[in-house]
Amino acid sequence: MHKKCYVLVLVIAIFFSCLSGCYDAREIDDEVYAISIGVDKGVNNKLRLTVQYPTYKGGSEGSSGGGQDQSGIQSKNVQEGSNINTIEAPTVLEGIDMLSMAISRRVSLFHTKCLIFSEDFAKLGVEGYMGGFERFRETRTTMSIIVTKGKAEDFIKESKSYIGSSLSKSIELLLAQSGISGFFPQIEFSEFYRNLSSTYKQPIALYGGVNDFKNLKEEDVENPPLVAGKGFLPGQLPRRGVSKRELVGIAIFDGGKMVGSLDSYETTYYMMLTGNFKNGIVSIPDKYSPEHAIIFNLHNSRKPKVKAYFKDGKPVIDLRIAMESEIYAIQSRMNYEKLSMEEDIESQIEEFLLKGMNDAIKKTQKQYGVDIFGFGGWMAGNFFTIDEWENYNWLSHYKDAAINLDLHVDVRRTGLIFNSEPIFTIKGKEQRTTK
Structure with a gap:
């Protein structure tokens, strides 16, 4: 009985000695x-x-x-x-x-x-x-x-x-x-x-x-x-x-x-196209008064939807992007807050962004031939096996892909102003730019 107790005490002592520290421990x-x-x-x-x-x-x-x-x-x-x-x-x-x-x-x-x-x-x-x-x-x-x-x-x-x-x-x-x-x-x-x-x-x-x-x-x-x-x-x-x-x-x-x-703006478009654009302020020229800017806050409203397929042996990618914006300033003081003008300002934003997105994609395709957007992850679904996919070598075919963008921008808010009022000077009421 005493022998078993001695053995138990010895085992416990050895066990706790192992918990006392590490031989290779380093102080901060x-x-x-x-x-x-x-x-x-x-x-x-x-x-x-x-x-x-x-x-x-x-x-x-x-x-x-x-x-x-x-x-x-x-x-x-x-x-x-x-x-x-x-x-x-x-x-x-x-x-x-x-x-x-x-x-x-x-x-x-x-x-x-x-x-x-x-x-x-x-x-x-x-x-x-x-x-x-x-x-x-x-x-x-x-x-x-x-x-x-x-x-x-x-x-x-x-x-x-x-x-x-x-x-x-x-x-x-x-x-x-x-x-x-x-x-x-x-x-x-x-x-x-x-x-x-x-x-x-x-x-x-x-x-x-x-x-x-x-x-x-x-x-x-x-x-x-x-x-x-x-x-x-x-x-x-x-x-x-x-x-x-x-x-x-x-x-x-x-x-x-x-x-x-x-560059900085091309990177912004890259982040929008990949769904990683969290928030940002963008200024665009007012179509009806180019010397004035429309300033708005922008963010992706949901992840882009991608459809990748082959047409006549050529890779095709359809990319749908949805974004939301909030108007921060209208320098021309044109009343874009009216419901009748909502589609107009949305189309101006879409036109500006679409050009930038297409130019960024074109640069990666024609100048560098490098897919940094990850379109290959969607295109791979058209192949039955990994070997088929690797033998196709998407990275070498990216430059030939047709990429179609569908951008939709919703102006959700107009900031703290519901109506752009005209400016009054000593000459009277300032004439606003009208559509």
Whole structure:
């Protein structure tokens, strides 16, 4: 009896000793967590790796005072709340390990917000580097994939928090702007990697860059024109401010190589066509008064309906898109709020959007020949087996497909004004534009 008790006590002791901890456990402050990782073409080796991580000084990620050396001089590789290290290496993962020769803590990828490739590097091909990240246990599959005009290192150096103390929060909120404007999508690592080997569609990435603020002209123009629907690429936005970093449009890939891009407005149409456009304000010229704009808020009312089939041996895709809008402003003060004018304003919006959508599709078909919309997922239903589908190679036939768009826009609300009243001046009642 006593022998059994001794054995039981020994088993319990061994069991609880196994719960006391792990031999490979790591303390939080034994590591630094990379916020951004950048990859550029190397000079003496395959690539140049840039890693940005927080300093944790002053009890806050964004605390100031950590960016100076002993002489009190601000280092160009140190920002408020974060450090930036750059190294040349044969691969990304080995480069991260090589940094341990200079950094007092191990670099972890558990909380990485974005993986950034320079455009020059992306055009050479990134597919060989994606596999390493996919296998690596620390890879955060929700990190965003970004291609930047110019160097990824320069883009990361301009990645600063000007609002609030947390750089991580600043990056998260920047990426979240996709749901507010629709000028760039949210592309995560898992989606990018999945589309690398997809037979239905090709990968895309966010397109970014650094703005030098030289596009905002100071010329005095007597009567500036109304330019609506003009798209921009990274670095082209006519603006000034404190943050030089910007995300504008998408980078288009054929396999693992970047082959082109869509600007900000073309990206908006892409998101509408794929049903991912959540919300955005659009301005169009008034048909009856072109110098004035009609401003409205727009969103997809339901997912697009797609019908894919073959006609005379040629792939055909019928795409029906339904959208809803709310009028925010009518600069001409024409009374579009009247029921008799509802179809008129809806047709103006539809005409403007349809042209942009067709132009975006035409660009992907004729200029790049790359299906980024995922139409192949619908076309595959016309094949009996996977082998038949793969042998057909939809990605090579996308450029020849006939794509027919049917867009319907409903103006649901007119804001807080039910009737556009005329303006009165010293000359009397202003004559409004009439149909």
